Amino acid sequence: MTKQTAYEKPIPLKTPDNHEYWDAADRHELKLQKCSACSTFIHPPGPACPTCGSPETEWELLGSDISATVYSYIVSYRPFLPGFQHELPTVITVAALDAAPDVKIMANIIECDPGDVEIGMPLKMTWVDITDDRALPQWVLARG
Amino acid sequence: MSTYSNQCAIVGVGENQRSRKSGTTPLHMALTAARNALADAGLEAKDLDGIMNYSTGGDSCPSHELATYLGCHPKYVKDVSGGGSSTELLIADAVALIEAGMLETVLIYRSMNGSSGVQVGRGYDPNMLQEMLPGGSFIMPYGSASPSQWFGMFANRHMHETGITKEHLGHVCISFYEHAQRNPNAFLNGKPLDMETYLATPDISMPFNIHDCCVELDEANAIIVTSASNAKNCKSKPVFIAGMAPRTTHSQVHYWTQVDEVAADHAAADLYKSAGVKPEDIQVASIYDCFSWVVLRQLESYGFAKRGEVGDFVAAGNLKLGGSLPSNTAGGMLSEGYTHGMNNVLELVRQLRHDYKGTERQVKDCELGIATGWAGPDIAGAMILRN
Numbered sequence: 001m002t003k004q005t006a007y008e009k010p011i012p013l014k015t016p017d018n019h020e021y022w023d024a025a026d027r028h029e030l031k032l033q034k035c036s037a038c039s040t041f042i043h044p045p046g047p048a049c050p051t052c053g054s055p056e057t058e059w060e061l062l063g064s065d066i067s068a069t070v071y072s073y074i075v076s077y078r079p080f081l082p083g084f085q086h087e088l089p090t091v092i093t094v095a096a097l098d099a100a101p102d103v104k105i106m107a108n109i110i111e112c113d114p115g116d117v118e119i120g121m122p123l124k125m126t127w128v129d130i131t132d133d134r135a136l137p138q139w140v141l142a143r144g
Numbered sequence: 145m146s147t148y149s150n151q152c153a154i155v156g157v158g159e160n161q162r163s164r165k166s167g168t169t170p171l172h173m174a175l176t177a178a179r180n181a182l183a184d185a186g187l188e189a190k191d192l193d194g195i196m197n198y199s200t201g202g203d204s205c206p207s208h209e210l211a212t213y214l215g216c217h218p219k220y221v222k223d224v225s226g227g228g229s230s231t232e233l234l235i236a237d238a239v240a241l242i243e244a245g246m247l248e249t250v251l252i253y254r255s256m257n258g259s260s261g262v263q264v265g266r267g268y269d270p271n272m273l274q275e276m277l278p279g280g281s282f283i284m285p286y287g288s289a290s291p292s293q294w295f296g297m298f299a300n301r302h303m304h305e306t307g308i309t310k311e312h313l314g315h316v317c318i319s320f321y322e323h324a325q326r327n328p329n330a331f332l333n334g335k336p337l338d339m340e341t342y343l344a345t346p347d348i349s350m351p352f353n354i355h356d357c358c359v360e361l362d363e364a365n366a367i368i369v370t371s372a373s374n375a376k377n378c379k380s381k382p383v384f385i386a387g388m389a390p391r392t393t394h395s396q397v398h399y400w401t402q403v404d405e406v407a408a409d410h411a412a413a414d415l416y417k418s419a420g421v422k423p424e425d426i427q428v429a430s431i432y433d434c435f436s437w438v439v440l441r442q443l444e445s446y447g448f449a450k451r452g453e454v455g456d457f458v459a460a461g462n463l464k465l466g467g468s469l470p471s472n473t474a475g476g477m478l479s480e481g482y483t484h485g486m487n488n489v490l491e492l493v494r495q496l497r498h499d500y501k502g503t504e505r506q507v508k509d510c511e512l513g514i515a516t517g518w519a520g521p522d523i524a525g526a527m528i529l530r531n
């Protein structure tokens with residue numbers, strides 16, 4: 001008899017630099033940090049722009065209809081963190097956003113057969129509610 | 145203009161007995177390695193005026209403690225947080241301090257209970273990594289905590305782009321395991337590997353199975369660097385530092401976004417320039433091998449095979465003794481042991497001194513060798529040694 005228990009996996013830690021990203025994720029939206037000086041997206045978010053060094057940054061809302069392409073992926077057969085022992089093998093991808101290919105967002109590809117995944121495949125972002133007030137961006141294979 | 149005109153030399157190397165469970169502390173192991181390196185050089189602890197060490201997550205012992213129990217009081221001690229490429233970069237620091245006239249003789253060590261203590265391959269502490277690195281919260285929630293997963297991700301992309309196959313990874317492993325069978329101190333001595341066994345071994349983190357991953361052990365290594373003029377007073381045959389190059393590229397630690405261009409690509413050009421040699425002049429190599437694929441990507445970076453031809457290069461046996469680039473001739477980190485790169489450098493020094501002369505383990509008449517360090521696509525450090 002299995003019973004739904006507390007979420008065991010690491011929960012993203014909100015910091016002064018990244019909370020806008022995770023706050024938006026909790027609302028099932030993608031929001032990215034952008035450099036006010038050179039207009040480059042900054043991901044993961046940080047205290048300044050890694051491209052030009054400017055500390056002036058802003059946030060851009062990209063919404064909830066997010067598509068991307070598999071840049072690379074791995075199939076992980078061992079759990080290296082709590083919670084993943086229940087979901088082996090785990091597929092982890094680095095996906096290039098179609099709207100900004102230099103931005104690569106790492107997440108799992110969920111609800112897929114690991115054998116079906118290939119570099120270059122189209123993905124769609126989805127959000128999984130992991131606790132009462134937190135949600136985690138994930139990828140699924142784009143259909144059709 | 146080069147600052148590495150053979151003005152400094154490695155005059156001593158030493159290690160402790162590697163094992164799965166040392167039953168002792170990194171300080172005890174470091175003392176054994178340091179005493180062995182001093183004996184190798186024919187020096188005494190009081191001859192050391194600098195001691196340096198690198199560690200990950202506090203897994204070592206401080207240089208000051210090592211000095212205390214060697215019974216000496218060096219002018220200068222330094223402990224840095226590091227990993228792959230730190231051996232080369234600390235040797236670069238030692239050379240700079242020696243050439244500046246501040247120091248004469250420096251001991252550099254790496255000591256870790258990498259099996260019974262902090263085993264990085266099992267994954268980093270999720271809270272530590274989330275708090276320490278801006279990218280940490282963007283990888284940990286997805287189950288990615290082990291270097292095998294981080295490097296595997298980029299191995300898959302590079303293999304996709306260049307046609308490298310799982311069998312090519314296997315050739316790297318088999319070449320190094322073959323060397324370990326000639327080295328009684330290699331941890332996997334007595335455990336040879338063939339392609340059939342390799343291919344039948346299940347993956348841990350695709351494309352890597354256990355053979356593609358370095359063998360994490362409890363061990364300590366030490367290296368002594370001194371001025372070329374002082375090297376004449378040492379017992380050992382000096383191995384001169386002929387060239388050196390450090391480099392960073394990617395913006396993040398562990399949140400890499402591409403593998404088309406890696407730090408090693410840039411370090412290579414500076415390295416050959418600093419030593420005034422070309423890739424084809426190199427006769428023996430120590431190539432950082434935390435994972436098999438890392439060797440393949442570096443062979444491309446350092447100009448030993450062209451992009452797209454690296455797989456054929458290793459399949460032809462070029463990494464083996466008798467090949468065009470005998471590499472990691474003690475078995476490498478895949479099968480000898482793992483001290484974050486330093487054990488490979490110890491072997492390179494011994495090859496260039498012709499310590500194995502008259503045995504099948506010696507790379508015959510070698511004079512010029514390369515040691516490469518790789519912390520990731522983002523950080524590299526490499527050096528050229530000559531006898």
Ligand SMILES: [Zn+2]
Pocket residue numbers: 035036037038039040049050051052053054
């Ligand atoms: Zn900028």
